[in-house]
Amino acid sequence: MAEFEPNIVAFVCNWCSYGGADSAGGQKLAYPANIRLVRVMCSGRVDPEHVVAAFREGADGVMVMGCHPGNCHYRNGNHKALRRFRLFERMFLQLGIDKDRFQLEWVAAGEGKKFQDVTTAMTERVRALGPLVISGFVPEEVSHV
Amino acid sequence: MSKVKAAIYWCSSCGGCDESIVDLGERILAIREAVDFVFWPCAMDPKYSDVEAMADGEIVVSLINGSIRTSEQEYMAKLLRRKSQLVVAFGSCACFGGIPALANLTSKKGIFDRSYLTTPTTVNPEGIVPLEHSKTAEGYSMELPSFYETVYKLDDVIEVDYFLPGCSPNGDMVANAMGAILAGKLPPKGSMLLPDIALCQSCDRNSTKPESLTITEFKRLIHVQADPTQCFLNQGILCMGPATRDGCGFPCVKGNMPCTGCMGPVGSKDQGARMLSALGGIMEGETEEQIAKALDGIPDPAGTFYRYSMSSSFMGSHRKENKP
Numbered sequence: 088m089a090e091f092e093p094n095i096v097a098f099v100c101n102w103c104s105y106g107g108a109d110s111a112g113g114q115k116l117a118y119p120a121n122i123r124l125v126r127v128m129c130s131g132r133v134d135p136e137h138v139v140a141a142f143r144e145g146a147d148g149v150m151v152m153g154c155h156p157g158n159c160h161y162r163n164g165n166h167k168a169l170r171r172f173r174l175f176e177r178m179f180l181q182l183g184i185d186k187d188r189f190q191l192e193w194v195a196a197g198e199g200k201k202f203q204d205v206t207t208a209m210t211e212r213v214r215a216l217g218p219l220v221i222s223g224f225v226p227e228e229v230s231h232v
Numbered sequence: 233m234s235k236v237k238a239a240i241y242w243c244s245s246c247g248g249c250d251e252s253i254v255d256l257g258e259r260i261l262a263i264r265e266a267v268d269f270v271f272w273p274c275a276m277d278p279k280y281s282d283v284e285a286m287a288d289g290e291i292v293v294s295l296i297n298g299s300i301r302t303s304e305q306e307y308m309a310k311l312l313r314r315k316s317q318l319v320v321a322f323g324s325c326a327c328f329g330g331i332p333a334l335a336n337l338t339s340k341k342g343i344f345d346r347s348y349l350t351t352p353t354t355v356n357p358e359g360i361v362p363l364e365h366s367k368t369a370e371g372y373s374m375e376l377p378s379f380y381e382t383v384y385k386l387d388d389v390i391e392v393d394y395f396l397p398g399c400s401p402n403g404d405m406v407a408n409a410m411g412a413i414l415a416g417k418l419p420p421k422g423s424m425l426l427p428d429i430a431l432c433q434s435c436d437r438n439s440t441k442p443e444s445l446t447i448t449e450f451k452r453l454i455h456v457q458a459d460p461t462q463c464f465l466n467q468g469i470l471c472m473g474p475a476t477r478d479g480c481g482f483p484c485v486k487g488n489m490p491c492t493g494c495m496g497p498v499g500s501k502d503q504g505a506r507m508l509s510a511l512g513g514i515m516e517g518e519t520e521e522q523i524a525k526a527l528d529g530i531p532d533p534a535g536t537f538y539r540y541s542m543s544s545s546f547m548g549s550h551r552k553e554n555k556p
């Protein structure tokens with residue numbers, strides 16, 4: 088059987104991380120074709136409903152990438168993203184979704200290499216986990232976060 | 233004029249939805265003038281065979297409450313669907329899974345082990361658990377409905393015409409919905425019989441609702457005395473108002489209790505994601521320590537944000553592999 092190719096949706100902020108993807112391209116640093124970029128103005132603009140919609144529609148993993156703390160072009164959008172992300176993480180644990188399927192990364196516009204590294208690592212982790220199966224119940228109960 | 237034939241049925245539910253119809257008080261007399269209840273197990277003694285003997289479409293409206301966990305419930309939902317012109321998912325369990333669907337945070341095996349083997353009050357040395365098929369010592373075959381791996385909402389198993397959420401829907405909501413059905417003044421099929429706005433919009437504490445970063449920690453209601461004039465979120469007490477559909481008249485808030493979200497999500501939105509979104513914007517904290525400290529005040533996020541809507545969550549039915 089062919090190796091499993093995960094679908095990974097990556098929300099990237101326009102000002103830093105999209106630039107990071109661009110500079111990866113400029114430097115001919117290939118990143119996995121599994122990553123589907125969705126450009127948003129700011130990581131704080133990524134509504135949890137977008138993350139949930141991506142999983143619902145078949146993503147096996149979701150990434151959110153924004154400017155490094157202190158560098159958000161809307162001052163504190165990335166802090167908002169971080170708070171939501173930490174809350175998501177706790178909830179995913181209870182819902183039986185491996186937290187490796189959801190990643191938050193800070194990638195600056197010049198960090199083409201970092202963009203390549205984090206997307207490659209994410210793809211490998213999700214590939215190892217296999218397809219996301221949503222069965223409607225949690226086989227191993229997590230009672231307290 | 234002949235009366236409209238109606239049925240009321242319960243699936244996985246607590247009985248509160250049936251109670252909410254009884255709670256109509258004298259208003260039920262007006263409904264009785266217009267309606268002939270042909271099947272209502274909570275209030276009458278009908279048999280499934282009575283329904284099986286009816287012609288298809290003979291019942292004008294069936295109000296079905298409760299979520300679907302067993303093969304018997306699924307059978308009855310499908311039978312009533314066939315015999316009814318309209319089916320209303322009545323109450324939050326039928327609409328979104330409700331409280332029974334919190335069981336989806338564990339498994340069938342977890343539930344059986346806990347209920348029949350490991351609770352401190354259980355004495356069951358032979359490890360007897362219910363079986364779908366068994367034989368008595370005398371050789372009689374016994375059948376029980378099968379217990380599914382997951383809790384479904386009603387529209388996972390049958391087509392539903394209208395939705396009336398609430399745990400349970402209150403008297404006004406029921407009377408209005410019944411009035412609309414009897415008068416034939418109904419919105420397009422598939423609609424909720426309620427407004428599509430968030431509870432906060434009509435809540436009378438809305439003027440004190442925080443719009444910016446204010447919450448540094450979440451307090452449990454058992455530890456504080458809530459100020460009856462201030463928005464709960466403004467006091468650091470989790471209130472599901474921002475992610476919950478309006479229409480109940482916020483009785484909980486009036487009783488100085490925060491909303492737990494029983495009316496379910498607004499629109500088709502995922503209730504948990506919406507609440508998470510709202511909290512991200514009003515919670516303080518830029519460092520990992522600050523954020524962790526605040527979040528420790530929400531010890532059970534999944535059970536809190538999806539308390540009534542687990543079956544309609546993104547974890548729920550859309551990608552359930554073992555759909556009946």
Ligand code: SF4
Binds near residue numbers: 431435436465472485
């Ligand atoms: S959060 Fe609760 S108390 Fe505050 S406005 Fe909304 S419903 Fe009312």
Ligand code: SF4
Binds near residue numbers: 431491492
């Ligand atoms: S205030 Fe919230 S919990 Fe109370 S009845 Fe309304 S929706 Fe349900």
Ligand code: FES
Binds near residue numbers: 158162
């Ligand atoms: S603009 Fe990049 S995270 Fe806000």
